[in-house]
Amino acid sequence: MNGPAPAAPSGADHDAGETRSFDAPIHRFHMFRPIGTPASIVTLFLDGRPIMAYPHETVAACLLRNKIPYFRTTPVSGAPRLPYCMIGQCFDCLVEIEGIGSSQACLIQVKAGMRVFRQDGAASAEWVAPQ
């Protein structure tokens, strides 16, 4: 029904195709896969490592498609979180984007070369003003 994406084959090959670009020893969550084939691909950097992004995506959709197991940990208990509402109401998708901490990943479109960091606990002052 859906054409396979050239750079991200669906099904069993998925991990092999993507772990080269993101080699952290983490368990990846199989929750979402692309519908159809994207027209073009850009690269964004998650925690300093390049990952493949599609220009139509929000940062949240991109990270979920890349099977990232959590976006942030909570400031209170350190529990991992993934997006819950995807429409800007739950604030569980907070990440650092281009130096701005606690950015809502579900509201921001990906851009080529965008630097995204997952957030451990609260956004720190360093993240607001790097260096």
Next chain:
Amino acid sequence: VNAATNPPMGSPPSPDADVIVIGAGPAGMTAAIDLSTAGKKVIVLDMQAAPGGQVFRSLGANLDARPTTDDLMAALGPGYRAGEALIRTFQINPAIDYRPNTTVWDLRADGTVGWLYDGQAGYIRARHVLLATGAMERPVPFPGWTLPGVMTAGAVQTLIKAGRLQPEGRIVLAGTGPLIFLLADQLRRLGVKPVLIARTDRLRHKLAALPHLRLRALPQVLKGLAWLAQLRLAGIPIRTGVTGLKAIGQNRVQRVSVSMDSKTVDIPCDLLIVHDGIVPATDLAHAAGISLKWQQAEAGWCPVTQTDGLAMPAPGPALTQGPCRIHISGDARRIGGADAAIAHGKHAAQAILAALRGNTSGPQTLAAVNASLAPRPFLERAFPPGLAAGLPEDQTIICRCEEVTAGEIRGEIRGGATDINLLRGILRCGMGSCQGRNCAATVARLLAEADPKAKSPPAPFRARPPARPLPLGALAGLTGADPALAEIISLQDKPAAMGDGPDA
């Protein structure tokens, strides 16, 4: 404050537009088109990158990307495609000052709007503000709802529409409402087969709803029955009357437990999709001091407005001078879906045009509003809040941001903290990034639970700007600030938004 760009103290700043519309969904787009066609200067602020709202999210981009999106468009069906003409009409209208990717973080009854775009922020003003910010899913705390892998049905729909993604793995849908069937049908068309659809609604709800079924609602009901038939044909297990939903897992959802037919079943799960109906997004109305009314049948608030959308300020001292210039339309006023939002967007635009002319609006657009809301009495009774029907057990997290449990809140209430703002001060519930959007209704209900004399739950946490996070750099460079407003120093500057009591 730059003296060159701001008027001297005492004189009110001149308006930037006749009308500022907040939200570019069906109601906001419709009203903006009608207002600008009538020659009014309209600014539209929208949090999304493209017009459409949540219902028509990314429709323009998905149409433009055909044929790569053919499967996606086929799965989303005619209800999604239906927004094309409205979006195109909105986009080609050169008179509309449309500002996407813009977050509104403050709203005042005098027509002042605080905006944030790409790290820059400021205030703009209009003679009237139309709040068309739509709905959010009713927040429903249950054990494990903060685990990664638990998402709302709306979130999954957004990922389909805007992310061109489909869920995979072992999927459980739980909750109630027409959106469950719509999503399940869309998933079926994508070849995705949930392992279980666990519905909280029962046959007796449908029987109780039947007398409220209007002829006009029949097409919608038949569509729902067709979805249901297709799902049964596809062999997807559907259970009704389900209770006791729990998400279980270490660092992610791994199992889901539900009670059905007086048995508890525990099933492996990779993605738990929950939905318990939708409620108006009241955050900005509340921030502006608009009165909110508790709707017992909907386990949530709605703003108090006239039929034409004009919002009613809460009693008490107002933050700003003069009449209330805020109107509310679409799902942000009353849940009704896209068609109802379009009908009300037209009606609200006529009312604003009449107010700008200084006369009263005719009733021509009102009939369509009433017709569009005809299915609601049936739907509300057929799909009452289910996951949110009772209040959670003590161990359940209520405030997702600060991880405050029902037990902690009940403990403080027993200890005498019977004011919602005091509870926030003590426990930090409602003080996190979401500013109480996900916990306020539950905290208010816990207060009502402890006070048998309470007519209805109290108003939400007192709101103060910014209603959404504002980077310090943006605040430092704030433009368009009103010097007169900076003079307000009292802590009693905001009225407590007390509603008119339960559903009138």
